[in-house]
Amino acid sequence: MFVAWRDLRVAKGRFVLMGAVVVLMTLLVTLLSGLTAGLGRESTSAIADLPADHLAFAGPGDRDVSFSDSVVQPEQWREWSREPGISSATPLGIATSKAVVGGRSIAVSVFGVPAGSPLAPDVTSGQVVLSHDAAADLDITAGADLTVGDHRLDVAEVSGDASYSHLPVVWLALPDWQQLAPGAGHGATVIALSTTDDVDLAAVDQQLGTRTVATGDALSAIGSYTSENGSLQLMRAMLFAISALVIGAFFTVWTVQRSGDIAILKALGATTGHLLRDALGQALVLLVGGTALGAALAAGIGLAAQGVVPFTLTLATTVLPAVVMVVLGTAGAALAVRSLTTVDPLTALGSAR
């Protein structure tokens, strides 16, 4: 790193320029990561945070599961609850409706659960439990009353921050939900299962005409989430690839510009390994410095914007993208600087530089 450090110090202009590019790329990819996670939470938190390890959907096993298409029947959840290895099988209804208080009206995701269910705060018929976002949007607290669909309900409690398909969740008793959801009849959308290891889910599915997936996998059954998350992840992947290419391009040009110095160093007896370590060390300094600054800036911006945009600030949305940037950037730089292995030390002898 003897020459590398001094190059960094002397060629400040070009390294600051490249460092700024790394900072901006990291800022962009980290903001996008936080936003992707935040939007994902807005779409899925009500499902992801359910105290259930599997969800059973209606329908034959060869179709993709979908919350919007699934309707399970009372005999199915009763049979599921009787199966060995099932700790609990709780019906869960999911629908979209409108909540109205006075002149204020918002779209909400309406979740229906049986009274005393472990899935949600306790809710009885004629009552509703609001998530904090729903209560804030409607500007009401516990004890107020509101209309969901055609039903007038009392607000029993304001609890949690569950969100589904970008809408705040309100929890109703299952009978109230069944009246509100078109086509639900006496059924529900899915059955939330708590299982032990010794249950043959596929066999029970076959027997009861359901399709069971792990709760984490069930997120793909939320239509808007799959397409939205897919697009954002693609953008993230493209940004990572572009970053690696830009860094690779910079170090390709830099290595070509240094080929005279490299020939001298080789002629003086520097090994190729020594030169590669020097060049990659230089790339690593640039990348670590740039990504650390970019991730810190993104974390600051995300923190400031959390109330305005759905930005999730975690290690996975800040440190992880920075680490990926460093790894991919180093790979790009490694591809670029490998050309120094072909520099002929002979060119240092009598070469017109």
Added chain:
Amino acid sequence: MTLQLTDITLTYPDGESRLTALDHVDLTVPAGTTTAVIGPSGSGKSSLLAVAATLISPDSGRVLVDGTDTTALRREERTALRRTRIGIVFQQANLIASLTAVEQLQLMADIDGRSVRDARPRAMELLEAVGMVEAAQRRPHQLSGGQRQRITIARALMNDPAVLLVDEPTSALDHERGEAIVALLTGMTVDRGIATVLVTHDTSHLSSVDAVAEVVDGLLRVPTPA
């Protein structure tokens, strides 16, 4: 005897045939002496230097550097030999642009895996020996051609070489500065017991060398006392 080239033949591809750059060349340079190699452009001077520097392997013949047969060495071993036993002074005073004068010398310790900090006193001592201690903190663009060449000489001596190979050190200098550089080189050669080969096309600086060999069309005339 520190540098010995025996029956060296070197050819380059030239279309479908091969061009002979060195034709059964023999050259012996004892320690503490300077041999000048002269000859017209394209005669094979630089090829001779490249073979002695282990940068090219000859088609046949042997190169002994400080008793080591370099033609039998693997590439990594030749690189290590260049690092420890051979000093090279390039034609263009090739210095690394980002390094100060003293760092150009410390660089030799770095590429040899030794402490750069510990190498500083020796670097300063060598800069003093070549009259450049005042310029220790200057970078190449702040130095004149002669000053750069002095630093290149000091750099070549940094690892205590047995052999010093000097390629046209005066080509970018006026006569007076060229004379001073050659005097410096021959002085260092005697003081440090080095075997020095000085390739030059300029015959006006030969008074201070110990022997002169002329290369013509790849053939080396037997060195004669200067």
